Amino acid sequence: MTPRLPPVLSSIDLPLAELQCAALDGELFALDQCFCPIDEFDTIHLRARALGVVLDARIIAEQMTAAWVWGAALNPPPRHQLCVAIGARTRPHPSLNAVLREVVITDDDIDTVSGVSVTSRLRTVLDLVRFSEPFGPRQEAAVRVLITEGKLNFKQCVDSLTARRNLPQKRIALARLAALESPAPLASAS
Structure with a gap:
């Protein structure tokens, strides 16, 4: 054998x-x-393992990196988007082209995929609509896939945003979610 x-x-x-x-x-x-x-097969577990090769256990994949792990984006972002809980005091492996931020995060916001911490689908949606600049077709498609695959709906996302006080970029996020929820206008046949 x-x-x-x-x-x-x-x-x-x-x-x-x-x-x-x-x-x-x-x-x-x-x-x-x-x-x-x-x-x-290219699965969420395989993607998480590939990322986990160079991640410290305290580092959490977020935003488009999390969307990629969840299968909502075909390719990883050019710079991985990672976060740690405030006070975690760690850095990503030097070989990883990444940006790391300290965030307030709860255990409910984190899922573990093949030993790698990844923001939950809901938290990933909220972070994408809050912080993506630009918020273009790639981010929009990722949000739609995350909502569908995570069995979420727009109301859950809006309710989660409005339940959090003093949340930066909340108005922008709510506007982006409202735009995504409304059907795209049909092209005129004239």
Whole structure:
């Protein structure tokens, strides 16, 4: 019996040149900064594992990075968006191109996917509508997928926003959610 490769490989496992050659030979495919055997399916668990290779346990994937882990975005953002609870005192691995912010976050706002902390689908929606600049088609599509896949609805999102006091960017978020909830206008047939 041939030994099976682990589902996620990084430069910690093999030299980067070998991983890239195996990808060129069609044996592996790139997943963010890692590589996976071609018989692996690109799932939320595989994406989380790829991210977890370089994340400290206190770091939480958020915004478009969380959307990518949840499968609401095809590709990871150019710079990973990460957060930590206030006072966590940690930094992302130097090899990871990321921005890290300290946030107020509760246990209900965090899910664990294959050992990696990720903001819940609801928290991810709220963060995307609050902080995405620009809030373009990629972010809009991610919010719609997160709402659908998370079995959420716009009312839940609005209620969660309005229940939180002194929340920065609340008005912008409510306006963006209202715009997403209304159906897109149909093009005239004239």
